[in-house]
Amino acid sequence: MVRLNRREILAGCAALAATSLPAMAADEAHLQFLGLAKPALAIDTPELNIPDLAGKIHQVGDYKGKTVLVSFWATWCPPCRKEMPTLARLSRELGTDDYAVLAVNIGDKPEKIASFLDQIDHEGMPILMDQNSELPSKWFLRGLPVTYILSPSGEVAYGAIGERVWDSPAMVSGIRSIHEAS
Template sequence: MTISRRTALSALVTTLLPPQALSEALSLTELPGSVAAPDFTLTDLNGIIHRLSDYRGRPLLVNFWAVWCPPCRRELAALADLREQLSDTYVAVLAINLGDKAERIAAFLQQHPAPNLPVLLDHKKSTAAAWHVRGLPVAYAIDTAGILRYGALGERDWRAPIIERQLRSLP
């Protein structure tokens, strides 16, 4: 039997870290200061235009991803699950794809469904540049006033209860 490096490291972290530290490792990182999220205007796979300003007044999780990125691919279904878990709230979840063609994304989603998750297209990566995205996956949680409150660089388990609590607590 072969065990992947990821599985081995996850098992090691789970057994060595106390529950509080493990919970914090899975959480989003609180961002300092009061920085406004850069505005964007992007089209989703259905041709609907989304602007950050359209979400003013409600908390928002923005996740940057790409089809070629293995951690991004792994977490996309969990993002869709998180969106469903938050369906009783005003918290919105958006997945912004960096540079992939719509046909490639659609083909990926046929094999790896992420139901009801809006996928926005950043073909020119201009939104990613404005948000200073330097690696993938990366996510930001924005409060109702449009202020960046939490961030995450790298893969997350979006089904983790602590993340749901953090997003529900956004003003």
């Protein structure tokens, strides 16, 4: 029996979808080009139930009606560190009426997170803390960074494994197309 990891599953889905590009909408091809793939396995509406740096608990249901990016990261992860400012700029670009960008730290202590955040642009983006590392198994995380895009109904619509430039014009356009299609 061959066992595939999540990266291999998502890559396979993108490759399979690429073989049928003529039948696909232009937006779907654009999203695949950006490295966003529909999850190969159905993920029930995921949970958060974790605090932000100020102690406020966040739930997926708090964002009903919005397209939500949930990006999982850690301070020790170089690709995570590199993409964090692009997520903050994306958050500001999209605004908060129809979108939310959440950065979920996995396993770091609040002091370490604060020290890291002092060094980067993170303005306008909630920083959530999963100090006990409970979410990786619930969100199928096998590495970092991983970002999921939730539809306005709270279901996982797309996923991305690895670093992205989230504030590029093409990515902003792609994320807006996800929201408009919902």
